[in-house]
Amino acid sequence: MWDYSEKVLDHYRNPRNVGKIDNADLIGEAGSLACGDSLKLYLKLDGEKIVDAKFQTFGCGSAVASSSILTEMIIGKTLDEAKKITNKDIADELGGLPQEKMHCSVMGHEALEDALKKYYGKEIEEDLPPQTADKIVCTCFNVTENQIWEAIKVNNLRTVEEVTNYTKAGGACGRCKGTIQDIIDTYYKSENKKEEAPLTATQKILKISKVIEQQISPELQKDGGDIEFIDLEGNKVKVRLTGMCQGCKNSRMTIKTFVESILKDKVDKNLEVEQV
Numbered sequence: 200m201w202d203y204s205e206k207v208l209d210h211y212r213n214p215r216n217v218g219k220i221d222n223a224d225l226i227g228e229a230g231s232l233a234c235g236d237s238l239k240l241y242l243k244l245d246g247e248k249i250v251d252a253k254f255q256t257f258g259c260g261s262a263v264a265s266s267s268i269l270t271e272m273i274i275g276k277t278l279d280e281a282k283k284i285t286n287k288d289i290a291d292e293l294g295g296l297p298q299e300k301m302h303c304s305v306m307g308h309e310a311l312e313d314a315l316k317k318y319y320g321k322e323i324e325e326d327l328p329p330q331t332a333d334k335i336v337c338t339c340f341n342v343t344e345n346q347i348w349e350a351i352k353v354n355n356l357r358t359v360e361e362v363t364n365y366t367k368a369g370g371a372c373g374r375c376k377g378t379i380q381d382i383i384d385t386y387y388k389s390e391n392k393k394e395e396a397p398l399t400a401t402q403k404i405l406k407i408s409k410v411i412e413q414q415i416s417p418e419l420q421k422d423g424g425d426i427e428f429i430d431l432e433g434n435k436v437k438v439r440l441t442g443m444c445q446g447c448k449n450s451r452m453t454i455k456t457f458v459e460s461i462l463k464d465k466v467d468k469n470l471e472v473e474q475v
């Protein structure tokens with residue numbers, strides 16, 4: 200028997216936003232009845248904002264719960280914000296899913312991605328495997344190479360068994376298991392290469408700006424503060440604290456440690472932060 204969170208059980212017993220939107224602006228589909236579960240997601244837009252979302256699914260309780268929570272997560276969001284949602288976010292929002300049921304969160308993400316592709320076109324397909332044409336790897340469950348690659352990337356999957364839990368690929372005849380292992384190997388080889396290549400100064404500056412803007416600044420803004428990236432000298436990142444952070448002497452060290460640890464983690468472990 201699976202161990203489900205209270206939230207999964209609640210969304211399974213009382214699913215939100217079930218049904219169809221007759222004049223939907225975007226429709227996304229994932230899975231197929233032949234493979235055991237499927238999901239159709241309807242989105243209604245006002246400009247770039249999702250004002251309504253409904254779903255129809257054929258699947259287990261986790262599929263219902265994942266689809267239900269997904270509609271709640273995207274209503275009120277812009278398409279750009281919705282584009283950033285991963286299957287991991289869906290599972291986290293449910294308070295977790297059993298490993299063997301993670302493929303339900305993947306199905307939710309795929310339906311959302313399918314809907315958004317109709318709006319953004321190919322632009323959404325970034326950081327995919329080296330080859331250009333997507334191909335079916337698991338014929339039993341109709342799972343493609345790109346879907347497996349995406350699941351590995353978002354969830355840090357390391358084994359064929361984990362890939363099966365998240366995508367179903369490999370869960371029937373098992374003929375595709377060798378290819379799944381090859382995809383895992385290729386993915387981590389390319390990741391290692393990325394890590395080995397040192398960043399140029401310009402690349403470092405761009406990356407620092409991006410991390411500050413997208414990850415650090417929003418956190419400080421929650422408490423009425425903010426941060427400005429001034430310059431990079433060697434490995435010294437010069438920043439200026441603004442708003443509430445500016446005069447808050449007690450928290451300066453904490454903020455410095457916070458900013459430094461994120462920059463070390465996301466950009467370069469040798470970086471040091473200096474307030475100017």
Ligand code: FES
Pocket residue numbers: 336337338339340368369370371372373374375376
């Ligand atoms: S081809 Fe993947 S399980 Fe059969």
